[in-house]
Amino acid sequence: MTSHTVCFVETGETLACTDDRSLLASMERLGRKGIPVGCRNGGCGVCKVRVIAGTCERRVMSRAHVSHDEERDGYALACRITPSSDLAVQVVGKMIRAFPERTGANAEKTGE
Amino acid sequence: MAMTGVLRPGHACIRVLDMKEATHFYGEVLGLIETGRDSFGRVYYRAWDEIEHNSIILREADSAGMDFMGFKVDSEASLDRLEADVRAYGIPTERIPAGDLLQTGERVRFQIPSGHQIELYAEKARLSTPQSGNNPPPWNPEAERGIAPIRFDHALLYGPDIEKVQDLFVNVLGFHTSEQIMLEDGKTQLAIFMACSSKAHDIAFVRHEEPAKLHHVSFYMESWEKVLRAADLMSMHKISIDMGPTRHGVTRGTTIYAFDPSGNRFETFAGVQSSYPDHETLTWTWDEVGTAVYYHDRQLNPAFLGVVT
Ligand code: FES
Ligand SMILES: [Fe+2]
Numbered sequence: 006m007t008s009h010t011v012c013f014v015e016t017g018e019t020l021a022c023t024d025d026r027s028l029l030a031s032m033e034r035l036g037r038k039g040i041p042v043g044c045r046n047g048g049c050g051v052c053k054v055r056v057i058a059g060t061c062e063r064r065v066m067s068r069a070h071v072s073h074d075e076e077r078d079g080y081a082l083a084c085r086i087t088p089s090s091d092l093a094v095q096v097v098g099k100m101i102r103a104f105p106e107r108t109g110a111n112a113e114k115t116g117e
Numbered sequence: 118m119a120m121t122g123v124l125r126p127g128h129a130c131i132r133v134l135d136m137k138e139a140t141h142f143y144g145e146v147l148g149l150i151e152t153g154r155d156s157f158g159r160v161y162y163r164a165w166d167e168i169e170h171n172s173i174i175l176r177e178a179d180s181a182g183m184d185f186m187g188f189k190v191d192s193e194a195s196l197d198r199l200e201a202d203v204r205a206y207g208i209p210t211e212r213i214p215a216g217d218l219l220q221t222g223e224r225v226r227f228q229i230p231s232g233h234q235i236e237l238y239a240e241k242a243r244l245s246t247p248q249s250g251n252n253p254p255p256w257n258p259e260a261e262r263g264i265a266p267i268r269f270d271h272a273l274l275y276g277p278d279i280e281k282v283q284d285l286f287v288n289v290l291g292f293h294t295s296e297q298i299m300l301e302d303g304k305t306q307l308a309i310f311m312a313c314s315s316k317a318h319d320i321a322f323v324r325h326e327e328p329a330k331l332h333h334v335s336f337y338m339e340s341w342e343k344v345l346r347a348a349d350l351m352s353m354h355k356i357s358i359d360m361g362p363t364r365h366g367v368t369r370g371t372t373i374y375a376f377d378p379s380g381n382r383f384e385t386f387a388g389v390q391s392s393y394p395d396h397e398t399l400t401w402t403w404d405e406v407g408t409a410v411y412y413h414d415r416q417l418n419p420a421f422l423g424v425v426t
Binding site: 041042043044045046047048049051065066067068069070100101 | 134135179180181182357359376377378379380381382419420423424425426
């Protein structure tokens with residue numbers, strides 16, 4: 006089992022990721038935050054990232070969330086990639102705000 | 118009122134990203150019984166206590182989600198009548214020939230205002246199972262294989278225009294609204310729960326901008342203890358768990374939510390209340406919305422509300 010360092014480019018934070026689980030699973034296992042966690046299985050798209058540098062293994066993920074073009078540009082779902090080198094990533098996924106038409110104080114409490 | 122017209126949820130076709138992983142999950146972990154595979158590569162399942170050939174159908178695709186959900190109606194005459202009623206209401210319908218789904222008769226399909234494909238059918242092959250026929254035992258070994266739900270029970274779908282969906286289901290398809298959750302303004306519905314039977318719900322909708330989304334398909338368990346057993350099995354098989362075990366305020370269901378290997382949420386639940394057409398619709402107000410969703414946590418969970426396929 007090899008460990009690689011994943012650097013989140015916006016915050017400069019780093020995460021030690023082993024090559025036996027997905028980037029998202031490594032983050033969750035360490036109790037860390039940064040990438041939104043949804044289905045953990047490549048279907049919902051909330052964990053979307055862009056790999057700026059480095060290489061990773063990719064497993065099948067929903068095309069509804071990562072198109073072929075995006076894939077070429079390094080986009081991926083963090084629950085479906087496993088780092089095979091150190092990585093630099095940008096977090097692009099968002100927890101979809103439930104009931105977006107809502108306004109006011111409660112919207113803040115229950116958003117992301 | 119005796120049940121006529123639309124009887125129950127009959128099937129849901131779920132998109133999966135990898136059929137091999139999916140069949141391992143649905144067949145071995147969830148413990149559904151595989152009943153067939155068709156020339157399109159779709160795989161068919163039923164739960165151990167279900168009498169018809171299929172209730173869950175898997176289709177390999179490049180995205181997750183639900184293709185369609187079908188309801189059983191009591192006769193061909195009801196199928197014809199409901200088809201005409203839906204058309205007269207202004208929604209186009211299409212007939213899908215018998216045999217398109219294995220062992221299933223003609224289906225009437227239409228798109229509802231939330232973007233989902235809903236079907237009605239009158240005929241599906243009945244299997245001879247240990248639970249059918251004379252003097253049936255209360256259960257059989259399939260009832261202990263994997264999570265082993267009793268039946269496919271309902272689905273919760275996300276999409277726009279849920280008041281239009283409610284009008285269609287209530288005034289054309291004969292459902293009643295058992296419960297609803299209101300938004301802050303006290304007038305707009307966040308969620309509606311509707312039944313064609315005396316169950317707490319046969320289908321439910323949450324208001325959402327993007328059409329045709331699946332929140333979860335749900336499987337009925339015999340007891341709270343079986344829900345806890347399902348939770349144990351989920352961890353034994355490293356299944357991605359979303360929420361629970363806990364209880365809903367709405368429907369009083371005891372429940373746990375998790376994701377299939379393609380990220381489609383499913384529920385295994387037990388012990389909901391019943392609903393009848395003459396009951397008033399139970400209303401959950403915005404100030405208690407947390408309690409409505411999770412009776413013990415009493416707060417909204419962004420992943421549970423926002424993550425859909
Ligand atoms: S968490 Fe759903 S796609 Fe990664
Ligand atoms: Fe449910």
